[in-house]
Amino acid sequence: MTLRSLLHSLIATLGVLAATSVLAAAPAVVRIGVATQGYGDPPVFGGSPAATAQLQHLTEDALKPDGVKVEWIFFKGAGPAVNEALANRQIDFAYQGDLPAVLGRANGLKTKLLLESGVRTGVYLAVPPDSDIKSVKDLKGKRVAIFRGTNLQLVVDNVLKANGLSERDLRVINLDDAASQAALASKGVDAVFLDFKLFKLQRQGLAKIIYASRDGGLQYTRQAHLLVLDDFEHDHPDIVQKVVTSVVQASQWSSDEANRGALFTLWAKSGVPVESWQSEYANQTLKDRTSPLIDPFIVARYQAVADDALRLNLIRQPVSVNGWFEPKYLDQALKTLKLENYWPRFDPSGKPLAS
Structure with missing residues (x-):
């Protein structure tokens, strides 16, 4: 065997090994942390498109062809407990609110914000x-x-x-x-x-x-989102895309006024009665509350949260949201589902932007 032939054989072997390594590294389970205590057995939650995706098994259906299972992990300790799980690599994705995510970023958690899921929510x-x-x-x-x-x-x-x-x-x-x-x-x-x-x-x-x-x-108001660990996003962009697309599908179904009654009945499985959801969403359009968009309003609100957290001494150093949002998966999902113009976009003050 010539030296050239030997090198070609070695390169081919290394290529096969590399491909095998990548396949072996694909996760058997995707773990999604939820910053609330679940209800029932198995536990579920309500009040957001992410909850709709779980209740309708949309994320499971999206990953099933790849042989990847989905595990939803609920945290009674809410956002702070989710941050601890992220830091310990116990979960891959997280559904949580704006302030806990800002606190995690301030403490060095490397994450990407993928889409919104439950916005303009009051107390x-x-x-x-x-x-x-x-x-x-x-x-x-x-x-x-x-x-x-x-x-x-x-x-x-x-x-x-x-x-x-x-x-x-x-x-x-x-x-x-x-x-x-x-x-x-x-x-x-x-x-x-x-x-x-x-x-x-x-x-x-x-x-x-x-x-x-x-x-x-x-x-x-407060905002909630789906985020992913940087390392997971880097290693498994295909899985991230399927998870995001499944939640965008849930957002569309949750935003359809024709589904208002069915939506609240679905969310009532979380232990919160239909009447409570009716009161919560009274005189509000579903699209305004269940939009997945990362628009100027959302970016401004997260930066405001970071600035307020510093002012109130909840964090010790300034936090910038620049580079934190990763909209490419959301953009692709909107394009695939032909939803680019489905939800209204808002300016930083919360006023609707022209189409």
Whole structure:
């Protein structure tokens, strides 16, 4: 065998080994962390296109032809617990809110934001039915439950600021969703900042909602998204594309007003009644709330969250969102599904952009 033939044979062998190595490296399971406590067995959640994708098994169906299974992992500790799992490489993707993701980025987590999933979501302030608390301003010195470290906290801090208060003016008790509801129902706290779960307590006569942050403007809303670890995105772009496309499909179905009733019935499997979803989405279009788009409003909101987190000493150094969003998978999904112009886009202030 000549030296040239030997080299060609060696190169061919190395090529086969490299291809085999790539195939062997393909994951058997894709792990998606969810920043909420699941409900049921197996656990599910509601309130976002990502939840729709899970409930309709769209992501599983997208990856099944490749022999890749999907594992949804729920975290009672919400965003902070998801960040810990990302740092320990225990999950590949994460569904979480804006503030926890900013905190993770500030602490060196290498991730890419792929699409939005549940946007322009407000928070509510609820008190016991017989409480004399009438407004946010009345919270001074009161025992108030807030789930710190979640995307709810920053909205609350900004609401307090707008009313001349800060967390230091309150007797803040850090409680998760379930504990907050129990404390409010038993009058263990004077007030709770929480989400749509409060509607059920109100219907049961155990709470009274006295404030909705969305009424103050879109700057008092929170955003949620799907992100992926940098390393996973680099190694498995084909899988990332299929996951993103499946969630965009879920976004389209969730955005169709003809599906409003079916959507809320589907999400009710999460333990949140249909009536609560009806109240949460009253007088709002589904497209505005279930859009996956990364538009100027979203980019501006994430940067505002990062800036506010620094101002409130939740992080120690500035965080820039430049280079954090990776829209190519979303763009491809929109093109494939012919949805480029399906959802409205908003400017940084939240006003609709011209088509």
